[in-house]
Amino acid sequence: MSDPLIFSILLVVLLALLAAGLWVAMALIALSLVALVCFANAPQGLVLATTLWGHSHSWSLAALPLFILMGEILLRSRLAGDMFSGLAPWLGRVPGRLLHVNVLGCAIFAAVSGSSAATAATIGRMSVPELTARGYPQQLILGTLAGSATLGLLIPPSIILIVYGVATEQSIARLFVAGILPGLMLVGLFAGYVGLRALLSPADIPDDGQSYTLREKLRASRRLLPVLVLILGVIGSIYTGVASPTDAAAVGVLLATILAFASGGFHWKDFFAALMSATKTSAMIAFILLGAAFLAISMGFTGIPRNLASWIGTMGLSPVALLAVLTLFFIVLGCFLDGISVVVLTTSIILPMVEAVGIDPLWFGIYLVLVVEMSQITPPVGFNLFVIQGLTGTDILQVAKAALPFFGLLLLGVVLITLFPGIVTMLPEAMGN
Secondary structure, three states, X not given: OOHHXXXXXXXXXXXXXXXXXXXXXXXXXXXXXXXXXXXXXXXXXXXXXXXXXXXXXXXXXXXXXXXXXXXXXXXXXXXXXXXXXXXXXXXXXXXXXXXXXXXXXXXXXXXXXXXXXXXXXXXXXXXXXXXXXXXXXXXXXXXXXXXXXXXXXXXXXXXXXXXXXXXXXXXXXXXXXXXXXXXXXXXXXXXXXXHHHHHHOHHHOOOOXXXXXXXXXXHHHHHHHHHXXXXXXXXXXXXXXXXXXXXXXXXXXXXXHHHHHHHOOOOHHHHHHHHHHHHHHHHHHHHHHHHHHHHHHHHHHHOHHHHHHHHHHHHOOOHHHHHHHHHHHHHHHHOOOOHHHHHHHHHHHHHHHHHHOOOOHHHHHHHHHHHHHHHOOOOOOOHHHHHHHHHXXXXXXHHHHHHHHHHHHHHHHHHHHHHXXXXXXXXXXXXXX
């Protein structure tokens, strides 16, 4: 039986399992068993046992629950609200005014949470009522929130970059550092769009008439200090080589806990609620990763990834042509699966093809996250859309329509890092080995 036919059969089996409502992790394990039983000569039970045991105690993976816990603590503290209050006075005269709070607030919170959904929920909880009360158009409020919250996937510490690093055996520290400049590039693109939209349609942006003296702005900025300390503690320790991502995650949890209690309004019941929520999320992601590891091993036994990579090599596709095809593939896949599932489902098969045409796996990780960011704002399974719908009660298609310009900006981001790969590779190369 030919490899394309085997691949098609396995794809149909996977889609059938997911359509039946089976958990993603269970679907991956079931698909792997089908591949081993039908298309490989390997002891299924032994392969399953050794794979699950071997991948269940990865030290790199320990950073994942810690960063999730850090985000959950911040979600329940006053620090996020202080961040809004600290930014607002500086943005009153900028084109687009307080809409930039969504962009910059999401960027700052992304740098301490690592989660797109947590970023959308936290910033949206503060900004949507405030901006609505001040008369800003709902479409711009929802669009800037949905688009900017995707930064939670890219700006380190990013949960999905940890997942990619573990799945592909790439350095998580170098992936984190590689995400800094592309993240700042997207912040610039989003802020530029908001400013341009304000200049083209000034009537859409209300003037609240408030003005602040420099002293008042500086006084408000003091509220940003705790979050900035947290960002510098986590990212700075990784970039300087003082701490590994796992060590930095532990530092982040400690700092977030101290700052949350010090800010007031955060109690032990909030800490235990954060702990339980982080445990549930971490268990779900870890289970998916174990299923993905078993799938990768099973695919290795069938020989499909190796043969597909060879087939791609014989087609003579240029790296740009391959990336164009993969971008379309990931966008379609992201309409039906969440970002983490997209990464773990595809890396074991896609990465050999990517390496076969000479694309750097480190660069590809950032590219993949950018494309997965698009899936966060595309129906029917855009997680950011669901979060914002839950916050505002707005129809999910209206939220998706408001986020459409940011989908285009993310696509522009993919084009820019393809044309100028140094945006991704400059800082990791500066780190050395």
